[in-house]
Structures are given as structure tokens and as C-alpha cells.
Amino acid sequence: MIELNNIHKSYFLAGQEEPVLKGINFKMNDGDMIALMGPSGSGKSTLMNIIGLLDHPTSGIYKLNNTEIASFESDQLAELRNRYIGFVFQSFFLLPRLTALQNVMLPLLYRNMTREEMKKLAMEKLIKVGMKDLTHHKPSQLSGGQQQRVAIARALVGDPKVILADEPTGALDAKTSQEVMDLLIGLNQAEGTTIVVVTHDEDVASQCKKVTRIRDGRLI
Amino acid sequence: MxxxxxxxxxxxxxxxxxxxxxxxxxxxxxxxxxxxxxxxxxxxxxxxxxxxxxELGTDLLAVTLQDMSRDGSKDVDKETESENVTKVANHLKNVELSAPYAIDFSAINYDGHQLRGNIVGATETLQKILKLKLTQGRFISDLDQKESYCVLGDSIYKKLVSMGMFDVLGEHIRIGDRFFTVIGVLQKTNENMFFLVDVNNSIVIPAFAALALNNYVTLNNVVFKIKADQDVNPIKDSITSAFADSFPTKKIFFRSPQEIIxxxxxxxxxxxxxxxxxxxxxxxxxxxxxxxxxxxxxxxxxxxxxxxxxxxxxxxxxxxxxxxxxxxxxxxxxxxxxxxxxxxxxxxxxxxxxxxxxxxxxxxxxxxxxxxxxxxxxxxxxxxxxxxxxxxxxxxx
Known part of the structure; x- marks a missing residue:
């Protein structure tokens, strides 16, 4: 469970304070599937970075499982990201040199695991996203939809509490988009994985259980 | 990780x-x-x-005595002085062999031809120290005293052969104003940098014969063969003190493979x-x-x-x-x-x-x-x- 209380975030450009988030209150329960919508510049990426523990809020309270984590060091945040959060990006961000399997194993490299365990877990998730037969292909040999499936498997491999998907269908055509959405919805329903989807697409948003809109640094 | x-x-x-x-x-x-x-x-x-x-031997030590007061030393009898060198050299500790020798550059003549070469006045120990081998005849012996015998270096021998001297033993060569009888021929040797001249291009005669040959020649060089595994420095010190007593006016120069190495x-x-x-x-x-x-x-x-x-x-x-x-x-x-x-x-x-x-x-x-x-x-x-x-x-x- 993630809870955000009165989160503010400002950037300082040439000594000038530029507020981006202006008091966000947001609660996410286990098993939620939330669409986060908003025009560009509304602060939704910043909010995602804060939820994803990549960025510190300027002020406000962030509670992960009822633990206040504002004071955590970057190493501790890295560990929390590794355990609790899975990222899915618009342009997949798979490492081009690595095979699908190796890409999925990536988060596990930062845990103390044997290579066999890593492979086993990664294989499981690849099967789950329907990529069983393409595990030894490199990203360049896969289609966009297939790459995003691998990316979702990578997000899932560490059994995170939350999956943060930043425009997961933004780079895909309508048909593949729907396949990816079906996959995410299926995960949410079958496994109870909490999912936050940032999107511009009303069609995508309508498939989520809840839609939250952000404008000018505030939720509406 | x-x-x-x-x-x-x-x-x-x-x-x-x-x-x-x-x-x-x-x-x-x-x-x-x-x-x-x-x-x-x-x-x-x-x-x-x-x-x-x-290869040359690390057990060599070359000593040269140089006269620093050219005018005064002529009073001393050359032969006595040379005998002193021999005596001092023979009584040093940790020295296996010593070979005092003199170098002279008197003219060498055979059958009216002039030859270029060095005259080495030596004793019989020189053969052992420089590991000289003979192809014919014998080396200088201490019994030869002032006898007019000579042993030819390899290059000299070859030159004489090319001048038509085939049966060298017993032939006569004029050195300075005296005739010397050839009693031996040396094998070719590597040049030894602890000996002042190239033996191949030398004629070896008895030390005292060399002294008689030329007024300026003295027995002012010694090659020592030091005992195995002896450090060269203490030996140098004892040589310095021994010669300093006998020849206060002479300066001593050393050369040894150990030092060079x-x-x-x-x-x-x-x-x-x-x-x-x-x-x-x-x-x-x-x-x-x-x-x-x-x-x-x-x-x-x-x-x-x-x-x-x-x-x-x-x-x-x-x-x-x-x-x-x-x-x-x-x-x-x-x-x-x-x-x-x-x-x-x-x-x-x-x-x-x-x-x-x-x-x-x-x-x-x-x-x-x-x-x-x-x-x-x-x-x-x-x-x-x-x-x-x-x-x-x-x-x-």
C-alpha cells in the first residue's frame, strides 16, 4: 500500500523555484489498477518518479506499507525499488546486447541469487507474458509488442507490489496496445498486482478500475 | 551482486x-x-x-704502477726495483698467482722487414693467468733469466709466415738492437681487457731481457689471479699498502672484472x-x-x-x-x-x-x-x- 500526503515538488532553475507538484494526496491499495491521466507538463511524470522512488519530494509524506521513507538514502531506495516496484516504459528500454531472458534477469542481478534461480524465475515470467519461444532473441529481433512483453516480464520478475507503467502503449499500434493492456489487466485480476498506468489514451484509461487526473500539479 | x-x-x-x-x-x-x-x-x-x-675470469686483478716523479726515480736501480715488485707481489695474501710484466715498443725486424707489435717482458706465471696455449714450442720460463728467447703471438706469427718464415722455431728476430730466438708460438686468444696489450699482436720475452732492452722499461704492471671467492677490495687494500711501503713515489691503478661487473x-x-x-x-x-x-x-x-x-x-x-x-x-x-x-x-x-x-x-x-x-x-x-x-x-x- 502506497500513501502520498500533501506531496510538493519544486525544481530550482537558475535559483528560481518552479513548483511542479502542489500538494498531492494519493492512496493506492493493493490490487488497484489506476490510470493516471493529464496533459504534458501537468506533473504526471514527476509524480510517477516520486511514486517509483526515483525522486525525492520537496515536502510531504510518502508511506510505503505505513513506513515513512522520506529520509531514506539512495542505496536504501535502490533496494526498495528492487523489491517493491516494477517499471514499464513507453519505449521499453531493454538493453540491446542482452537476450530477452537476460533482460528479464536484470533486476535479479542486484539480489543475492544464484544464476540458476535467476534463470528459473525469469523463465517463469516470460512464459507468463507469452514469450516462451523467444527467450534467446535480442530486442532488435523482436516486434514492439513482444519487446513490451519482455519489459513487463522484467518488471514482474522481482515480484513487486506495484507496477508503474509509463505510457506502456504509447509506442504501439492499436492491436498490440490492446494485447499489452489485456496482459496488464490479466495480471491485475489473476495475481492482484497493483498497477498504475500513465496514459494519454482515454480508451486505455477506461479499461482501468480507477482514473485519476492531474492538472497543473494537482489531482482533480 | x-x-x-x-x-x-x-x-x-x-x-x-x-x-x-x-x-x-x-x-x-x-x-x-x-x-x-x-x-x-x-x-x-x-x-x-x-x-x-x-669468460675472461672474474678472479683477475690488474695493477699498474705509475711513476709520479719522473726525474727522481732514475736513481733507483731498475733491476732491484723490478725484483722488489716481484717480491711484494709474491707475498700477498689471498693471491694465487701474480705475473709482473713490462711493456715495450721497440722496433721488431725480420729479414729486413719491420713489424708492428708490442714487446711483453713476462715471467712464466703469465701463461697460467692469461690461460695462454701454445701451438708450437714452449713458453718463457723463469730459468730463462735474461736469455734472448721469444714467444710469438698469433698475429705476429701469421705475419712472419706470410713473409716466408715457415719453420719459425729457432729463427731469429731482431728486437731493438738484439736478436731473439723463437722458442714458441701462441694460440690465438681473446683480447683480455685486464692485460694492457693484445697478446696476439705481441712478442713475449723474459722479463729481465725486456729490462735490458730499453732503459725506460720497468716491471710496472702486475696481473694477479686472486683466490676463488675472495672479495677484491681487501686485496686491493693490502696491495696498496704493500706497494706504498716499497714505492712511495708511485701511484697505483687497479682494474678488475669484479669492479667492472x-x-x-x-x-x-x-x-x-x-x-x-x-x-x-x-x-x-x-x-x-x-x-x-x-x-x-x-x-x-x-x-x-x-x-x-x-x-x-x-x-x-x-x-x-x-x-x-x-x-x-x-x-x-x-x-x-x-x-x-x-x-x-x-x-x-x-x-x-x-x-x-x-x-x-x-x-x-x-x-x-x-x-x-x-x-x-x-x-x-x-x-x-x-x-x-x-x-x-x-x-x-
Missing amino acids: FIKTHLRESLQNLLSAKLRSFLAILGVLVGTASVVALVSGGQLATEHALAQFR NGMKKQNETFTLLLGFIGSIALIVGGIGVMNIMLVSVVERRREIGVRMAVGAKRRDIQLMFLTEAVVLTLFGGLMGVMTGEVVAWMVALISQWKFHLYILPLIVGFFVSALVGIFFGFYPARKASLLDPIETLRSE
């Missing part, structure tokens, strides 16, 4: 950009190769020179240090090359760094990843450089006809220094990578 995983990852990363990795290590390779080749080559050269000295060793150390230093410059340039490539690599792999951080890599994981790559690169470059360097040293030895040894020290030093270069020059790019902001690197195009 295990170090094994780091190694595996870095190998995979490096192999995925083979040409670049090769270019990156080229500098380190050349640097290490030059350190190893220069240091090994320098050592081989010294070893070769030392071997030449050892020690000098050469010292020189070699300096030389090796210098060569190593020159090679190190190449190695540092190579290290800068690695740093360059690593910096480019960090910029190109910003996205990867961001992704890794997002999925849970700590800053030190990123740092370690790039550092491992740099070290693997330079170690590999170092390994190839060490091998190249040894091959170069081997070829130089082959061309110069030196004996080749595989020196372990330059290998180890070359290898470890290249690893250190990797750590040193890999540190900055790795640090830079680890300090990247994941949000910055993950921003969509």
Missing part, C-alpha cells in the same frame, strides 16, 4: 563492442609491451656483457629504471586511452545506467560495473602486452645473438601495473556513471 556476475557482465559488454574494446586496450598493450621489452632487453644486454666478462650492475639498475620509466609513459598514455573510451561508453550507455538504477542497482553497483570493465580491459591489454613485449625481447636477443632468458619480474610488474592503470583510469568514468541521475537518463526521446 557477486563479483563473478560483474565479470561475466563486463566480458559480455566488452565483447559486444569488440573493435572498440580492442582500440581501447591497444594503448595499454603497447605500453605494457614497451615496458616489458625495454626492461627485458636491457637486462638481456647486461647479462650478455657480464657473460663476456665471466659491479659498476655495470649498478649502471644496469639505473638503465632499467630509465627504460621502465619511458615505458611507463606509454602505459599512462594507454591508460588515458582507456579512460577516454570508458567515458564515451558511459555517455552512450546512459539509458542502460538509468534502467539498471530503476530496477534496483545501487550507485556502487554501477561504479563497480564500469570499474570491472576498465580493469578487465587493461588486464587483457596487459596480458597481450606482456606477451608481445617478451616476443620483441626474444627477437632482439635473437638478432643480437644474446642468450634469451624469460625474466619473471617484468612480467609481473607489467601485468600488475596495467591492472593498476585500469583501476586508476577507470575510476573517474565509473564514478561519473554512478552519479548519473536516473530520471535524467530515462527521459523519453
Whole structure:
């Protein structure tokens, strides 16, 4: 469970304070599937970075499982990201040199695991996203939809509490988009994985259980 | 994250950009190769020179007495003085043999032809000390006293043969204003730098005959053969004091292989240090090359760094990843450089006809220094990578 209380975030450009988030209150329960919508510049990426523990809020309270984590060091945040959060990006961000399997194993490299365990877990998730037969292909040999499936498997491999998907269908055509959405919805329903989807697409948003809109640094 | 995983990852990363990795290590390779080749080559050269000295015998000590007061010494009877030299030389401790000798450059004539050559007035011990061998006849004996006998060096003998003197033993050669009978011919010997003249181009006559030959000649040189495993310095001291008592006006000059070898060793150390230093410059340039490539690599792999951080890599994981790559690169470059360097040293030895040894020290030093270069020059790019902001690197195009 993630809870955000009165989160503010400002950037300082040439000594000038530029507020981006202006008091966000947001609660996410286990098993939620939330669409986060908003025009560009509304602060939704910043909010995602804060939820994803990549960025510190300027002020406000962030509670992960009822633990206040504002004071955590970057190493501790890295560990929390590794355990609790899975990222899915618009342009997949798979490492081009690595095979699908190796890409999925990536988060596990930062845990103390044997290579066999890593492979086993990664294989499981690849099967789950329907990529069983393409595990030894490199990203360049896969289609966009297939790459995003691998990316979702990578997000899932560490059994995170939350999956943060930043425009997961933004780079895909309508048909593949729907396949990816079906996959995410299926995960949410079958496994109870909490999912936050940032999107511009009303069609995508309508498939989520809840839609939250952000404008000018505030939720509406 | 295990170090094994780091190694595996870095190998995979490096192999995925083979040409670049090769270019990156080229500098380190050349640097290490030059350190190893220069240091090994320098050592081989010294070893070769030392071997030449050892061949002559490290147990020699050459002494020359030089008169510092030219006017006064003529009062002293030459023969008494020469006998004194012999006497003093014979009573030294730790000396196995001593051979006093005189050098003269009187004119040599045979059958109306003039010959160029040195006259050596010697005693019979000279043969043993210089390991002279005869092809015909016998060497000078102490029993010969002032007799007009002579033994021919190899070059002189060949010259005489070319002048038509076939049966040399018993023939007469004029030296100065006296005739000498040939009693022996020496085999060709290597030139010995502890003997003042080239024996091959000399005619050896009895010491006292030489003194009688020319007024200026004295028995002012001695070659000593010191006892095995004796340090040359105490012997030098006792020679100095012994001669200082008997000949206060003479200055003593020493030459010994031990001294020269020690000098050469010292020189070699300096030389090796210098060569190593020159090679190190190449190695540092190579290290800068690695740093360059690593910096480019960090910029190109910003996205990867961001992704890794997002999925849970700590800053030190990123740092370690790039550092491992740099070290693997330079170690590999170092390994190839060490091998190249040894091959170069081997070829130089082959061309110069030196004996080749595989020196372990330059290998180890070359290898470890290249690893250190990797750590040193890999540190900055790795640090830079680890300090990247994941949000910055993950921003969509």
C-alpha cells in the first residue's frame, strides 16, 4: 500500500523555484489498477518518479506499507525499488546486447541469487507474458509488442507490489496496445498486482478500475 | 551482486563492442609491451656483457704502477726495483698467482722487414693467468733469466709466415738492437681487457731481457689471479699498502672484472629504471586511452545506467560495473602486452645473438601495473556513471 500526503515538488532553475507538484494526496491499495491521466507538463511524470522512488519530494509524506521513507538514502531506495516496484516504459528500454531472458534477469542481478534461480524465475515470467519461444532473441529481433512483453516480464520478475507503467502503449499500434493492456489487466485480476498506468489514451484509461487526473500539479 | 556476475557482465559488454574494446586496450598493450621489452632487453644486454666478462675470469686483478716523479726515480736501480715488485707481489695474501710484466715498443725486424707489435717482458706465471696455449714450442720460463728467447703471438706469427718464415722455431728476430730466438708460438686468444696489450699482436720475452732492452722499461704492471671467492677490495687494500711501503713515489691503478661487473650492475639498475620509466609513459598514455573510451561508453550507455538504477542497482553497483570493465580491459591489454613485449625481447636477443632468458619480474610488474592503470583510469568514468541521475537518463526521446 502506497500513501502520498500533501506531496510538493519544486525544481530550482537558475535559483528560481518552479513548483511542479502542489500538494498531492494519493492512496493506492493493493490490487488497484489506476490510470493516471493529464496533459504534458501537468506533473504526471514527476509524480510517477516520486511514486517509483526515483525522486525525492520537496515536502510531504510518502508511506510505503505505513513506513515513512522520506529520509531514506539512495542505496536504501535502490533496494526498495528492487523489491517493491516494477517499471514499464513507453519505449521499453531493454538493453540491446542482452537476450530477452537476460533482460528479464536484470533486476535479479542486484539480489543475492544464484544464476540458476535467476534463470528459473525469469523463465517463469516470460512464459507468463507469452514469450516462451523467444527467450534467446535480442530486442532488435523482436516486434514492439513482444519487446513490451519482455519489459513487463522484467518488471514482474522481482515480484513487486506495484507496477508503474509509463505510457506502456504509447509506442504501439492499436492491436498490440490492446494485447499489452489485456496482459496488464490479466495480471491485475489473476495475481492482484497493483498497477498504475500513465496514459494519454482515454480508451486505455477506461479499461482501468480507477482514473485519476492531474492538472497543473494537482489531482482533480 | 557477486563479483563473478560483474565479470561475466563486463566480458559480455566488452565483447559486444569488440573493435572498440580492442582500440581501447591497444594503448595499454603497447605500453605494457614497451615496458616489458625495454626492461627485458636491457637486462638481456647486461647479462650478455657480464657473460663476456665471466669468460675472461672474474678472479683477475690488474695493477699498474705509475711513476709520479719522473726525474727522481732514475736513481733507483731498475733491476732491484723490478725484483722488489716481484717480491711484494709474491707475498700477498689471498693471491694465487701474480705475473709482473713490462711493456715495450721497440722496433721488431725480420729479414729486413719491420713489424708492428708490442714487446711483453713476462715471467712464466703469465701463461697460467692469461690461460695462454701454445701451438708450437714452449713458453718463457723463469730459468730463462735474461736469455734472448721469444714467444710469438698469433698475429705476429701469421705475419712472419706470410713473409716466408715457415719453420719459425729457432729463427731469429731482431728486437731493438738484439736478436731473439723463437722458442714458441701462441694460440690465438681473446683480447683480455685486464692485460694492457693484445697478446696476439705481441712478442713475449723474459722479463729481465725486456729490462735490458730499453732503459725506460720497468716491471710496472702486475696481473694477479686472486683466490676463488675472495672479495677484491681487501686485496686491493693490502696491495696498496704493500706497494706504498716499497714505492712511495708511485701511484697505483687497479682494474678488475669484479669492479667492472659491479659498476655495470649498478649502471644496469639505473638503465632499467630509465627504460621502465619511458615505458611507463606509454602505459599512462594507454591508460588515458582507456579512460577516454570508458567515458564515451558511459555517455552512450546512459539509458542502460538509468534502467539498471530503476530496477534496483545501487550507485556502487554501477561504479563497480564500469570499474570491472576498465580493469578487465587493461588486464587483457596487459596480458597481450606482456606477451608481445617478451616476443620483441626474444627477437632482439635473437638478432643480437644474446642468450634469451624469460625474466619473471617484468612480467609481473607489467601485468600488475596495467591492472593498476585500469583501476586508476577507470575510476573517474565509473564514478561519473554512478552519479548519473536516473530520471535524467530515462527521459523519453
